[in-house]
Amino acid sequence: MSDLPRQLHLNAFLRNVGQHEAAWRRPETDLSGYTDIGHYIHLARTAERGLLDAIFFADHPVLKSRSQDRLFDTLDPLTLLAALATATERIGLVATASTTYNEPYNLARRYATLDHVSRGRAAWNIVTTANANAAANFGYPHHPDAGQRYQRAEEFLEVVLKLWDSWDEGAFIGDKEGGRLVDPDRIRTIDHEGRHFSVRGPLEVPRSPQGRPVLFEAGSSEPGKNLSARYADAVFTAQPDYENAKAFYQDVKSRVRAFGRDPEHVLILPGLSFFIGGTEEQAHALRNEFEDLTLPTYGLAQLNQTTGLSLTLDDLDSVFKLPDDGGKEVVMKSRVELLRHIADTETITLRQLLRRLSAGRGHRVVAGTPKQIADTIEHWFRNGAADGFNLIPPALPTSLEAFVDHVVPELQKRGLFRTEYTGTTLRDHLGLSLPPRVLRPLAVADAALV
Amino acid sequence: MSDLPRQLHLNAFLRNVGQHEAAWRRPETDLSGYTDIGHYIHLARTAERGLLDAIFFADHPVLKSRSQDRLFDTLDPLTLLAALATATERIGLVATASTTYNEPYNLARRYATLDHVSRGRAAWNIVTTANANAAANFGYPHHPDAGQRYQRAEEFLEVVLKLWDSWDEGAFIGDKEGGRLVDPDRIRTIDHEGRHFSVRGPLEVPRSPQGRPVLFEAGSSEPGKNLSARYADAVFTAQPDYENAKAFYQDVKSRVRAFGRDPEHVLILPGLSFFIGGTEEQAHALRNEFEDLTLPTYGLAQLNQTTGLSLTLDDLDSVFKLPDDGGKEVVMKSRVELLRHIADTETITLRQLLRRLSAGRGHRVVAGTPKQIADTIEHWFRNGAADGFNLIPPALPTSLEAFVDHVVPELQKRGLFRTEYTGTTLRDHLGLSLPPRVLRPLAVADAALV
Numbered sequence: 060m061s062d063l064p065r066q067l068h069l070n071a072f073l074r075n076v077g078q079h080e081a082a083w084r085r086p087e088t089d090l091s092g093y094t095d096i097g098h099y100i101h102l103a104r105t106a107e108r109g110l111l112d113a114i115f116f117a118d119h120p121v122l123k124s125r126s127q128d129r130l131f132d133t134l135d136p137l138t139l140l141a142a143l144a145t146a147t148e149r150i151g152l153v154a155t156a157s158t159t160y161n162e163p164y165n166l167a168r169r170y171a172t173l174d175h176v177s178r179g180r181a182a183w184n185i186v187t188t189a190n191a192n193a194a195a196n197f198g199y200p201h202h203p204d205a206g207q208r209y210q211r212a213e214e215f216l217e218v219v220l221k222l223w224d225s226w227d228e229g230a231f232i233g234d235k236e237g238g239r240l241v242d243p244d245r246i247r248t249i250d251h252e253g254r255h256f257s258v259r260g261p262l263e264v265p266r267s268p269q270g271r272p273v274l275f276e277a278g279s280s281e282p283g284k285n286l287s288a289r290y291a292d293a294v295f296t297a298q299p300d301y302e303n304a305k306a307f308y309q310d311v312k313s314r315v316r317a318f319g320r321d322p323e324h325v326l327i328l329p330g331l332s333f334f335i336g337g338t339e340e341q342a343h344a345l346r347n348e349f350e351d352l353t354l355p356t357y358g359l360a361q362l363n364q365t366t367g368l369s370l371t372l373d374d375l376d377s378v379f380k381l382p383d384d385g386g387k388e389v390v391m392k393s394r395v396e397l398l399r400h401i402a403d404t405e406t407i408t409l410r411q412l413l414r415r416l417s418a419g420r421g422h423r424v425v426a427g428t429p430k431q432i433a434d435t436i437e438h439w440f441r442n443g444a445a446d447g448f449n450l451i452p453p454a455l456p457t458s459l460e461a462f463v464d465h466v467v468p469e470l471q472k473r474g475l476f477r478t479e480y481t482g483t484t485l486r487d488h489l490g491l492s493l494p495p496r497v498l499r500p501l502a503v504a505d506a507a508l509v
Numbered sequence: 510m511s512d513l514p515r516q517l518h519l520n521a522f523l524r525n526v527g528q529h530e531a532a533w534r535r536p537e538t539d540l541s542g543y544t545d546i547g548h549y550i551h552l553a554r555t556a557e558r559g560l561l562d563a564i565f566f567a568d569h570p571v572l573k574s575r576s577q578d579r580l581f582d583t584l585d586p587l588t589l590l591a592a593l594a595t596a597t598e599r600i601g602l603v604a605t606a607s608t609t610y611n612e613p614y615n616l617a618r619r620y621a622t623l624d625h626v627s628r629g630r631a632a633w634n635i636v637t638t639a640n641a642n643a644a645a646n647f648g649y650p651h652h653p654d655a656g657q658r659y660q661r662a663e664e665f666l667e668v669v670l671k672l673w674d675s676w677d678e679g680a681f682i683g684d685k686e687g688g689r690l691v692d693p694d695r696i697r698t699i700d701h702e703g704r705h706f707s708v709r710g711p712l713e714v715p716r717s718p719q720g721r722p723v724l725f726e727a728g729s730s731e732p733g734k735n736l737s738a739r740y741a742d743a744v745f746t747a748q749p750d751y752e753n754a755k756a757f758y759q760d761v762k763s764r765v766r767a768f769g770r771d772p773e774h775v776l777i778l779p780g781l782s783f784f785i786g787g788t789e790e791q792a793h794a795l796r797n798e799f800e801d802l803t804l805p806t807y808g809l810a811q812l813n814q815t816t817g818l819s820l821t822l823d824d825l826d827s828v829f830k831l832p833d834d835g836g837k838e839v840v841m842k843s844r845v846e847l848l849r850h851i852a853d854t855e856t857i858t859l860r861q862l863l864r865r866l867s868a869g870r871g872h873r874v875v876a877g878t879p880k881q882i883a884d885t886i887e888h889w890f891r892n893g894a895a896d897g898f899n900l901i902p903p904a905l906p907t908s909l910e911a912f913v914d915h916v917v918p919e920l921q922k923r924g925l926f927r928t929e930y931t932g933t934t935l936r937d938h939l940g941l942s943l944p945p946r947v948l949r950p951l952a953v954a955d956a957a958l959v
Contacts, residue, residue: 094714142591142627146595160612238578
């Protein structure tokens with residue numbers, strides 16, 4: 060990756076009919092998109108037409124709420140991405156899955172399979188699941204706290220990496236004459252015995268086309284950042300503005316260095332929501348149209364869940380304040396910090412705040428012309444805040460189509476983004492080399508953290 | 510299904526390059542088929558060209574052995590079938606998964622997703638996993654015995670059915686004007702509290718196109734037959750001959766009646782391996798060719814594992830005997846019974862036995878012309894031994910292609926098999942109506958067993 064000019068990386072975060080909480084109420088929205096595979100195929104092919112690095116799905120092992128105004132996510136992401144693998148040719152496929160509510164052997168096998176069926180386009184976005192209600196779907200007496208979840212996540216990941224490495228390259232011989240299908244010396248048990256897992260291995264699935272699937276990590280907490288720095292190939296993060304993004308970028312890259320890894324091998328990809336207009340006014344008008352369709356009951360419930368507050372519709376026109384103990388019970392710490400920043404620096408009513416959060420819930424949101432959106436992207440990219448972006452289209456397929464048709468050409472014109480796929484795997488698109496085969500022992504890596 | 514003449518049902522059991530243990534050594538076999546999605550797409554489309562009801566994959570949550578001569582299965586079946594869903598239009602997709610080594614919430618979500626992405630073609634083949642080595646991949650101190658496994662399986666299935674039923678039809682409203690996306694009264698928690706599982710629900714995924722995925726069951730033990738009789742839409746069984754098949758058929762159908770279900774709603778589908786030739790002699794020559802490529806070390810290891818014996822290559826030309834205590838440690842009881850039947854009624858050397866077992870490992874094997882194979886199928890179908898078959902092609906894709914090109918037309922000529930798909934879902938193909946919405950309480954159903 061050194062001889063070429065540094066290239067931007069763009070993923071599309073796809074959530075049924077769009078990430079904006081009112082996307083489903085737009086007149087042009089086809090609600091069959093929640094579950095219809097034709098909708099998802101169209102999205103995947105649109106992203107591929109735009110030469111994006113990957114498409115990306117979240118994971119929800121629990122229905123958030125049964126309230127009538129609530130969004131839900133619907134399909135199992137890895138299964139959906141397997142279906143999209145054969146409907147696309149080049150685009151990467153990033154499936155989120157929880158280390159808290161899975162078994163490492165099953166997950167290692169599924170991701171290795173996704174890598175095979177996509178011929179090297181699979182990635183795992185590692186999460187520990189923030190929603191405490193998930194526990195009740197898995198017979199846990201309570202949702203483990205962040206410390207417990209990350210401890211399990213770290214060992215879970217060790218096991219998965221060992222399983223993916225349990226077949227060497229060349230293990231599959233296929234010597235028909237000699238009657239030797241595989242080389243037993245190149246397929247090893249892993250004999251993992253840890254605090255959370257005991258797994259013998261080897262994996263049932265031969266080494267996958269990318270060596271192993273690419274690893275994304277999405278945590279912005281302390282243990283999340285360390286997990287990213289130590290293992291991830293790419294980091295997905297919510298950053299509301301350039302200054303925060305730059306601080307996060309430098310923080311994670313320096314942690315990467317502390318683990319003895321090359322900072323260029325860990326891509327930082329903040330989320331970016333966008334409203335595209337022919338003029339700036341049109342873009343803002345479009346954003347307003349979306350915000351006019353929001354339902355305050357929905358936004359309030361989200362906000363109360365994130366902060367632990369008990370705000371009601373009566374508070375809508377009061378100035379938003381976050382008391383010192385607001386958010387102390389909650390799990391998504393980075394979102395609370397963002398809200399505190401807003402409350403401390405702005406005078407904003409609750410109604411205004413809910414509108415503002417409706418598109419990105421803490422991610423950077425830009426409304427503007429294709430050039431203006433490209434300006435933001437270029438600014439962050441060239442000035443130490445991002446190696447690329449996870450695009451968060453407010454409505455699907457329309458916002459994604461607009462980005463591909465209008466912003467991608469602008470980025471290409473500036474020499475920031477590819478004009479064709481030069482490789483076939485996601486690892487190729489991301490400019491990442493094959494991972495080293497053998498993991499350092501856990502104890503050594505832990506020492507580096509101190 | 511009453512007005513039409515009774516129709517035969519045919520699934521294709523697909524195992525990488527074929528079920529015959531020497532398939533991989535055939536000169537025409539492309540060994541990339543173990544992991545290459547192009548191979549599987551070709552198989553799925555070939556089966557669909559033959560108008561088969563479904564394709565079918567086994568599940569192996571453990572690598573059977575690292576010996577050089579051993580078969581392995583490779584890919585995760587549900588993930589692979591999701592990839593095949595978008596590469597096909599009509600054919601059913603049956604993925605095996607274990608109730609011993611999964612969590613019901615995750616599995617319910619994945620199968621519901623497969624049903625959505627295939628637009629109503631998903632089925633779950635329920636197994637409890639017979640291979641004791643799987644336990645070590647999941648941190649179990651030991652593999653649970655059959656009684657424990659089936660007890661868990663029954664409750665697992667209850668939970669999955671409740672989760673699939675947690676969204677009523679009509680729960681998704683999509684009222685944009687009124688701001689009502691879903692009807693909360695039609696989405697219910699399941700609040701399951703049982704011996705093995707505590708699951709609140711509801712499922713994240715809306716009701717799937719088939720109401721729920723079709724259920725296959727493959728156990729031939731006592732608890733396996735009862736689980737089939739009570740829940741399954743179709744039963745997969747290994748039967749070496751007509752008499753055994755007929756006894757099994759009558760046994761399961763009468764159990765179905767005892768559970769108050771319509772016997773026509775539970776299809777019995779024995780396995781059928783086949784060697785097709787232009788003449789009977791050519792078919793036998795083909796079978797011999799396959800058997801000449803078998804490796805006795807492999808067959809011996811399989812036999813020793815099934816029976817608990819310690820036979821060696823020195824025993825190859827001795828007459829096969831199964832002592833009274835042979836097989837007492839092992840899990841696949843029906844296979845041991847078959848071996849005992851052979852040992853008791855025939856004088857056969859170990860070498861001959863290993864050759865005979867190489868294609869079907871206990872399933873019925875026929876070598877003959879397309880007409881002769883159709884004769885066997887018709888005989889079992891018309892005389893109370895089968896509602897159809899799980900075809901077990903010895904080599905892939907060649908054996909499947911031969912069946913589709915030569916046996917299917919013969920079955921169609923006899924009016925036994927469809928000449929076009931008349932429906933779009935697997936449930937349509939199988940002639941099964943939508944399942945009743947509400948489950949009887951567990952205690953009532955248990956009482957019916959007595």
